[in-house]
Amino acid sequence: VxxxxxxxxxxxxxxxxxxxxxxxxxxxxxxxxxxxxxxxxxxxxxxxxxxxxxxxxxxxxxxxxxxxxxxxxxxxxxxxxxxxxxxxxxxxxxxxxxAVEETSDSTICHILNLYRRNTWLYQALREGTLVQIVEQIREVASGAARIRGETLGLIGFGCTGQAVAVRAKAFGFSRSLGVQRVYTLQDLLYQSDCVSLHCNLSEHNHHLINDFTIKQMRQGAFLVNAARGGLVDEKALAQALKEGRIRGAALDVHESEPFSFAQGPLKDAPNLICTPHTAWYxxxxxxxxxxxxxxxxxxxxxxxxxxxxxxxxxxxxFVITAPWSVIDQQAIHPELNGATYRYPPGIVGVAGRTSCCHGKGCLPVLDTANTGLKTVQAPVWRILPHLNCVLSGQVGCEFSKTL
Missing domain, CATH: 3.40.50.720 (NAD(P)-binding Rossmann-like Domain)
Structure with missing residues (x-):
């Protein structure tokens, strides 16, 4: 303080x-x-x-x-x-x-870990499991999956969501520059193989991921949350993990912090990776x-x-009539600049050139790399007023930006 x-x-x-x-x-x-x-x-x-x-x-x-x-x-x-x-x-x-770079890097690490199961492979070796023949490899690495061609859904597309999209593209989550428009959270959940949360928590999106929305997800999808713990109903998530409706989850944030496996609904949930709110650090x-x-x-x-x-x-x-709303100073000190941001709001280097758009409510379009024409195949930054959902995947990337 x-x-x-x-x-x-x-x-x-x-x-x-x-x-x-x-x-x-x-x-x-x-x-x-x-x-x-x-x-x-x-x-x-x-x-x-x-x-x-x-x-x-x-x-x-x-x-x-x-x-x-x-x-x-x-x-x-x-x-x-x-x-x-x-x-x-x-x-x-x-x-x-x-902490845009740190959080986005940590998110990608969690995604890679879920797909390639490095955490569980390490645990197997620590427990003395011997892996030599193909049958043993198949058994210990069961559930490992290929990333290329998979669809990544991003809920929230500020600086961190944009940085995750740039990184995810390098790992093959997007194979083309076509546009897949997502108008509702249900669409995003239904079409995504992996869902990652990147939005602030408010009274309007508390338990955004709950029993109902989990049932809208693809069977065996992955879930990653490095945003806010209150976005996920941990009781519903634990049940979905036990039933296999969600194949694996990685959480850096939790409903109750500091987090402990000794208590709470996640204590005996399978296929779960948890870190102690350190993705930003x-x-x-x-x-x-x-x-x-x-x-x-x-x-x-x-x-x-x-x-x-x-x-x-x-x-x-804000109440401007508060008695201390203006702090009287005898001398005005020159302002010192803060640290620069490597990913300022509204900037994403994904592909092509960014078209100019100055009016509120407009839809900036990224030009395709090989032509100067704005086409429906080019990525679009779309305004999605409430859920701010983003889908990047097999059919392309969609980028939404909240004004």
């Missing part, structure tokens, strides 16, 4: 950055709940930087007496009550392009996430809230 006292600048922060040192004193607070935060911070903190490990409800937010901005060091903000924050005059921001990503987060705090301190903020996610709820 980061706090800036309005009288004598002082900061309490997780992952503090030098970007803020000329504005306030930086210190660290390793709190996992507001009950662990010192009363002085609750009374005087003006800003907060936080990871995904702490939840802030309305009751938690009301404990802060001077808080004006919260910056999530990462992209997901489902564990902050953004509506309550806005009504209390607290702006909530995120870093939408955080590398030393480089950790630094690149903290820098723009600290820069956003700097904008709040030196500018106006929420007008000066670049990635405020709750402007629609």
């Amino acid at each position: 980061l706090g800036v006292l309005k009288t004598s600048p002082h900061i309490r922060i997780i992952g503090g950055m030098p970007i803020l040192k000329d504005l306030a004193t930086v210190a660290f607070c390793d709190a996992q709940s507001t009950q662990q935060i010192h009363e002085k911070v609750l009374n005087e903190a003006v800003g907060a930087m936080r990871y995904h490990t702490i939840t802030l409800t309305r009751e938690d937010l009301e404990k802060f007496k001077a808080l004006s901005v919260i910056v999530r060091i990462g992209s997901g903000y489902d564990n902050v009550d953004i509506k309550a924050a806005g009504e209390l005059g607290i702006a909530v921001c995120n870093i939408p392009s955080a 590398s030393e480089q990503a950790s630094l690149e996430m903290r820098e723009p987060a600290a820069t956003e705090i700097r904008r709040a301190i030196t500018g106006r809230i929420p007008e000066s903020l670049r990635n405020c996610v709750n402007k629609e709820f």
Whole structure:
């Protein structure tokens, strides 16, 4: 948690950055709940930087007496009550392009692991299984499959979804540049051999993957989730794995974290790979996430809230009449740039040239590589208002982009 006292600048922060040192004193607070935060911070903190490990409800937010901005060091903000924050005059921001390369790399690793079963092959050898003749190979590697020609469905197509699509194409998930339009989640689930989730969690998509939607999937499909644990009903997933309706699943995020196999519905589920919410992590990503987060705090301190903020996610709820909505400073400090994003929103290098489209609601079309003509065979970025579904596969790739 980061706090800036309005009288004598002082900061309490997780992952503090030098970007803020000329504005306030930086210190660290390793709190996992507001009950662990010192009363002085609750009374005087003006800003907060936080990871995904702490939840802030309305009751938690009301404990802060001077808080004006919260910056999530990462992209997901489902564990902050953004509506309550806005009504209390607290702006909530995120870093939408955080850890794109790491998360997309981890997603591809999970997909490859499910198809080639490396985790289970390793476990078999550790357990003493001897593999020499073809019959033994066939037995221990049962379920391993070829990737080329398979159809990958991506639910959510922001920076990470786009990066996964680029990587997946290299492994043969797409054999042509034809367009397969997906208008509903049901279409995507029915046509995909592997489904991967890349969307934020909200009240509208909680348990998006549940018993009903699992039954819409192809028999024996794979499921990968490196987005948010609440997107998947783990009880329904466990049952589907036991029945073989889902051939295998790889989860980096879970409904209850920290995750443990000792309890919960997944404890005895077969063909399951779990990692402890680490798909985003590398030393480089950790630094690149903290820098723009600290820069956003700097904008709040030196500018106006929420007008000066670049990635405020709750402007629609924000109360501009809050007494601390503008932080008065005697001197305006020059803004420091945050880390650059290798995959900025709206940029995908898949094929051909990108046609220009400036109006909302339009459909940008990627030209084919061998002609300058826009054809129905060329990949399309399609606006899918609610589910933001993407299908890349045997008949081609479709890219949807939420405005």
